Amino acid sequence: NVMLTQAHSVSESPGKTVTISCTRSSGSIASNYVQWYQQRPGSSPTAVIYEDNRRPSGVPDRFSASIDSSSNSASLTISGLETEDEADYYCQSYDSNNHVVFGGGTKLTVL
Amino acid sequence: QITLKESGPTLVKPTQTLTLTCTFSGFSLSTSGVGVGWIRQPPGKALEWLALIYWDDDKRYSPSLKSRLTITKDTSKNQVVLTMTNMDPVDTATYYCAIYGSGSYYNEKYFAYWGQGMLVTASS
Numbered sequence: 001n002v003m004l005t006q007a008h009s010v011s012e013s014p015g016k017t018v019t020i021s022c023t024r025s026s027g028s029i030a031s032n033y034v035q036w037y038q039q040r041p042g043s044s045p046t047a048v049i050y051e052d053n054r055r056p057s058g059v060p061d062r063f064s065a066s067i068d069s070s071s072n073s074a075s076l077t078i079s080g081l082e083t084e085d086e087a088d089y090y091c092q093s094y095d096s097n098n099h100v101v102f103g104g105g106t107k108l109t110v111l
Numbered sequence: 112q113i114t115l116k117e118s119g120p121t122l123v124k125p126t127q128t129l130t131l132t133c134t135f136s137g138f139s140l141s142t143s144g145v146g147v148g149w150i151r152q153p154p155g156k157a158l159e160w161l162a163l164i165y166w167d168d169d170k171r172y173s174p175s176l177k178s179r180l181t182i183t184k185d186t187s188k189n190q191v192v193l194t195m196t197n198m199d200p201v202d203t204a205t206y207y208c209a210i211y212g213s214g215s216y217y218n219e220k221y222f223a224y225w226g227q228g229m230l231v232t233a234s235s
Contacts, residue, residue: 001174001175033220033221035221035222037158037222039158044207044225044226044227044228045150045158045207045222045225046225047221047222047223050213050219050220050221051219051220051221054219056213056221056223090157090158092158092160092221092222097174098171099160099171099172099173099174100148100160100163100171100173101160102150102157102158102159102160103157104157105157105158
C-alpha cells in the first residue's frame with residue numbers, strides 16, 4: 001500500500017517562506033499527480049495545488065509546488081507567509097490502482 | 112455555483128449500518144468526466160478517502176474499507192449515497208463529500224469543491 005508521509009508540524013514567521021514535504025513510500029512520485037489541500041481550523045479542505053504544480057483559480061501565486069524524483073517526494077512552498085496561511089496541509093495522490101491516498105497532514109503555524 | 116451538503120444520522124450504534132446522502136447543486140453527475148467522492152476525518156486526525164463514483168457509474172473504494180462500503184448515485188435527484196456497514200467507535204469522524212473534477216470537461220482531477228462535512232458518532 002502506498003503511503004504519503006508528511007512532517008507533523010512546521011512553523012515559520014510572517015513574510016518568510018516555508019516548504020512542506022510529502023514522501024511517497026513506494027512507486028514513483030512522478031507516476032501519479034499530487035494535489036495539496038489546505039484545511040483551516042473548523043473548515044472543509046480546499047485545494048491549493050492540483051496536478052503537481054497547478055493552482056486552482058483564486059489561489060495566490062504565493063503557493064507553488066514541485067516533485068523531486070530523487071527523493072521521491074512532493075513539496076508545497078508558501079512564500080510571503082501570512083497569518084491566514086496557518087492551517088493543516090494535506091498532500092494527495094494515487095496508488096497503482098488509481099485509489100486516492102492522502103498524506104497524514106502537516107500543521108503550519110505562522111508566528 | 113456548486114454546492115454539496117452531507118446529511119444522515121449524527122449518532123449510530125456499533126454494528127449498525129450508516130447511510131449518508133450527499134445532495135449537490137450546480138453540476139450534473141451525468142456530465143462526462145465528473146465524479147463525487149467521500150472522505151472522512153476522525154477528530155484531530157488526517158483525511159481518509161473512502162469512495163468515489165463517476166458519471167458513468169464506475170465506482171472505486173478504499174481497499175481497507177471496501178468490504179463495508181457501497182456508493183450509489185441518483186442523477187435525477189442530484190444525490191450520492193454512501194453506506195457503511197458494521198459501524199464501530201473508530202468510525203467516528205466528520206464525513207465529507209466532494210466533487211472530483213474541475214474545468215470545462217472535469218478533466219482536472221482533484222477534489223475541487225467540498226461539502227461542509229457532518230460529524231457522525233458511533234457509540235452505544
